[in-house]
Amino acid sequence: MQNTFLHHVFFWLNNPNSIADKQSLIEGLKKLSAVTTIKTFHIGQPADTNRDVIERGYAISWFVQFANAADQASYQTDPIHLKFVETCKHLWSKVIVYDSVDA
Amino acid sequence: MQNTFLHHVFFWLNNPNSIADKQSLIEGLKKLSAVTTIKTFHIGQPADTNRDVIERGYAISWFVQFANAADQASYQTDPIHLKFVETCKHLWSKVIVYDSVDA
Numbered sequence: 001m002q003n004t005f006l007h008h009v010f011f012w013l014n015n016p017n018s019i020a021d022k023q024s025l026i027e028g029l030k031k032l033s034a035v036t037t038i039k040t041f042h043i044g045q046p047a048d049t050n051r052d053v054i055e056r057g058y059a060i061s062w063f064v065q066f067a068n069a070a071d072q073a074s075y076q077t078d079p080i081h082l083k084f085v086e087t088c089k090h091l092w093s094k095v096i097v098y099d100s101v102d103a
Numbered sequence: 104m105q106n107t108f109l110h111h112v113f114f115w116l117n118n119p120n121s122i123a124d125k126q127s128l129i130e131g132l133k134k135l136s137a138v139t140t141i142k143t144f145h146i147g148q149p150a151d152t153n154r155d156v157i158e159r160g161y162a163i164s165w166f167v168q169f170a171n172a173a174d175q176a177s178y179q180t181d182p183i184h185l186k187f188v189e190t191c192k193h194l195w196s197k198v199i200v201y202d203s204v205d206a
Contacts, residue, residue, distance in 0.1 A: 001145040006166055008111055010201065026206050042104040044203030047172060054200045061203040063109055069150060097157045098113065100147030100164035103129050 140174035
């Protein structure tokens with residue numbers, strides 16, 4: 001992949017053991033995936049891998065590929081994204097975002 | 104993307120201001136991308152975005168998509184990967200890995 005903008009978000013839940021809360025976040029992300037500037041996306045959870053360098057405390061991974069920085073900026077203010085934050089923000093306790101462009 | 108395994112690695116450099124070291128790591132990752140189980144990959148650096156939740160202290164992002172967990176496990180012991188670690192490990196001070204599968 002080149003000429004692209006990767007936006008990778010990791011969510012920690014307020015109630016890490018709540019299957020219902022995790023499912024609510026997944027459903028919210030599925031709706032969020034309708035934003036038209038999104039090229040590809042993936043809704044994930046930690047794999048079974050386990051080494052010292054691996055961070056596996058998060059509940060949900062939200063990976064999005066955009067064509068460029070402008071499309072990512074547009075996504076941030078898209079009504080669908082604002083609605084997602086409003087609907088789901090009570091679910092998470094921590095979010096870490098990694099935005100990367102071609103090196 | 105579904106039925107996939109995302110392996111996302113973030114590297115912090117021992118010499119964060121060394122353009123040469125950063126370039127050496129990029130060259131090492133380009134060679135590493137020859138591992139045959141890799142479906143897609145991206146070599147990145149922090150975007151210009153800057154919010155509280157965004158981690159932008161790393162130097163290089165290495166994103167790899169595998170078909171499944173077995174292919175990622177195979178990559179870990181692939182001679183090309185072992186050679187990469189041997190050649191480049193002096194360059195980094197910290198590594199964080201996020202491995203995720205379909206939620």
